[in-house]
Amino acid sequence: MKLLQGKTVLVTGGSTGIGRAAAIGAAKAGADVAINYRSSSAEAESCIAEIEAAGQRGLAVQGDVADPAVAGEFIAKAVEGFGKVDVMVSNAGICPFHSFLDMPVETVQRTMNVNLLGGYFMCQAAARQMVEQGHGGAIVAVSSISALVGGEYQTHYTPTKAGLHSLMQSAAIALGKHNIRCNSVLPGTILTEINKDDLADMEKRARMEARIPLGRLGAAEDLAGPIVFLASDMASYVTGAALLVDGGAFVNLQ
Numbered sequence: 700m701k702l703l704q705g706k707t708v709l710v711t712g713g714s715t716g717i718g719r720a721a722a723i724g725a726a727k728a729g730a731d732v733a734i735n736y737r738s739s740s741a742e743a744e745s746c747i748a749e750i751e752a753a754g755q756r757g758l759a760v761q762g763d764v765a766d767p768a769v770a771g772e773f774i775a776k777a778v779e780g781f782g783k784v785d786v787m788v789s790n791a792g793i794c795p796f797h798s799f800l801d802m803p804v805e806t807v808q809r810t811m812n813v814n815l816l817g818g819y820f821m822c823q824a825a826a827r828q829m830v831e832q833g834h835g836g837a838i839v840a841v842s843s844i845s846a847l848v849g850g851e852y853q854t855h856y857t858p859t860k861a862g863l864h865s866l867m868q869s870a871a872i873a874l875g876k877h878n879i880r881c882n883s884v885l886p887g888t889i890l891t892e893i894n895k896d897d898l899a900d901m902e903k904r905a906r907m908e909a910r911i912p913l914g915r916l917g918a919a920e921d922l923a924g925p926i927v928f929l930a931s932d933m934a935s936y937v938t939g940a941a942l943l944v945d946g947g948a949f950v951n952l953q
């Protein structure tokens with residue numbers, strides 16, 4: 700039996716990058732998948748086409764996760780379409796690299812509202828639905844290696860990733876009694892839309908690559924397996940955990 704056979708999986712920020720890879724990976728693992736996306740309906744539609752090509756049902760729901768109301772709407776649409784919610788992959792996030800001393804207030808607020816508050820409200824809305832359903836569930840937050848280390852141009856971003864990691868630890872305690880597992884994945888430097896401009900700086904890219912024992916930047920698909928595992932019953936006794944998916948970058952001091 701496929702790892703997510705018969706499950707309904709929700710992914711925020713599911714039209715591109717890690718979210719898209721998680722959505723398609725979940726479909727290939729036997730799940731019906733609903734994705735939330737903010738802007739590009741063309742990318743959302745092509746993601747749904749890949750989910751259906753994997754033999755599963757797909758649903759795309761537009762919404763900006765920074766708006767607390769969007770979480771409840773996404774859950775309601777998924778239940779309307781698929782009847783239940785088994786897994787929430789809270790992935791939507793931004794990282795507008797910017798120097799600290801002249802960081803605009805709007806950039807800090809937007810990053811916190813999307814990455815941390817957006818993640819909070821999505822996980823809470825999913826948990827409420829799962830508790831109502833009464834048959835447990837799984838929540839996977841896409842945090843980052845940046846929950847554990849800093850970034851000169853990421854002073855507004857790394858606290859949000861540390862916050863998501865911490866949210867999963869506390870939610871794991873709050874939801875254990877409902878058999879809802881809460882874990883985070885901590886991607887390293889994964890080449891996607893979020894950092895393609897930043898890594899267009901070849902000197903920086905070479906420096907980042909040199910720090911990775913596996914010798915390459917990550918691809919979005921590298922996160923699909925770890926997310927599917929944490930979402931599946933194979934991880935039935937795993938909660939409150941954080942899984943680094945970084946090619947070894949974090950441990951590589953020397």
Ligand SMILES: C[C@@H]1O[C@H](O)[C@H](O)[C@H](O)[C@H]1O
Pocket residue numbers: 794842843844845850860886887888889893894897
């Ligand atoms: C934008 C992206 O964010 C990740 O969390 C990590 O910090 C990467 O190094 C960066 O390229």
